[in-house]
Amino acid sequence: MNHLTSEQLSELRANLEEMQKDIENRIKENDHYDLDNSMRYSSGELSEIDNHPGDVATDLYHRSMDISLLERDEHELVDIKLALASMDEGTYGICLVSGQPIPYERLVAVPYTCYSKEHNPRQEKPIQRPVEEEFLMRPFGRSSLDDRDDYNGFDGEDAWQIVESWGNSDSPAMAEGNNIDSYNEMEIEPGEPNGWVEPWENFVATDITGNNVTIIRGPSYEHYLESGEGSFLLEPNKIEEQE
Numbered sequence: 001m002n003h004l005t006s007e008q009l010s011e012l013r014a015n016l017e018e019m020q021k022d023i024e025n026r027i028k029e030n031d032h033y034d035l036d037n038s039m040r041y042s043s044g045e046l047s048e049i050d051n052h053p054g055d056v057a058t059d060l061y062h063r064s065m066d067i068s069l070l071e072r073d074e075h076e077l078v079d080i081k082l083a084l085a086s087m088d089e090g091t092y093g094i095c096l097v098s099g100q101p102i103p104y105e106r107l108v109a110v111p112y113t114c115y116s117k118e119h120n121p122r123q124e125k126p127i128q129r130p131v132e133e134e135f136l137m138r139p140f141g142r143s144s145l146d147d148r149d150d151y152n153g154f155d156g157e158d159a160w161q162i163v164e165s166w167g168n169s170d171s172p173a174m175a176e177g178n179n180i181d182s183y184n185e186m187e188i189e190p191g192e193p194n195g196w197v198e199p200w201e202n203f204v205a206t207d208i209t210g211n212n213v214t215i216i217r218g219p220s221y222e223h224y225l226e227s228g229e230g231s232f233l234l235e236p237n238k239i240e241e242q243e
Helices: 006-029 039-043 053-089 104-109 131-135 156-164 219-226 236-242
Strands: none
Touching: 006 053, 006 104
């Protein structure tokens, strides 16, 4: 505290005491921002229970604002009392982080501060995100098993794709990009095969016992052969055509 003269210290103490008196009077005179009274008394309604939430939205907004104002005054009052106590202890004007003297000009602007400008924690942007986001992940993050190499069966994403095929509320106008032209492209992984994993599963069929394998000659079958993945030995008719 040796960086402050007795005149500067007296001036700062007077400022703190005046601020403390002003805040205490403000809280007392307006009944803690009218929070001492019920919301029904403030709005003049006989009861808040029988009203639609929209009818009391304005009252609720002002109530929330009054709570914020009261909390701000209470926090500031605590800081002022701590600053006055530090004056009595001889530690006033010393930064709690660096231990260096706080410039007099800063103390004049914020008499109850405990930090220098460089170490003020309020310079850091507070993380004010909903706590629920800690448990959120990408769609079907808990039930999608596409990332597993040892599993290719039916999972949560496949279940949603079946439900989504009947329609949803999304539209191309809600797309993040500008290259969405149809409603089908708004679906989750629209190009993903539906009901099968390997390409040949789309045209190979069996009976209920798993026997009597048959080939369904369709576009998927022809595309499979043309792409060079298949073999003409899949079906005897192809062998006869070659001969």
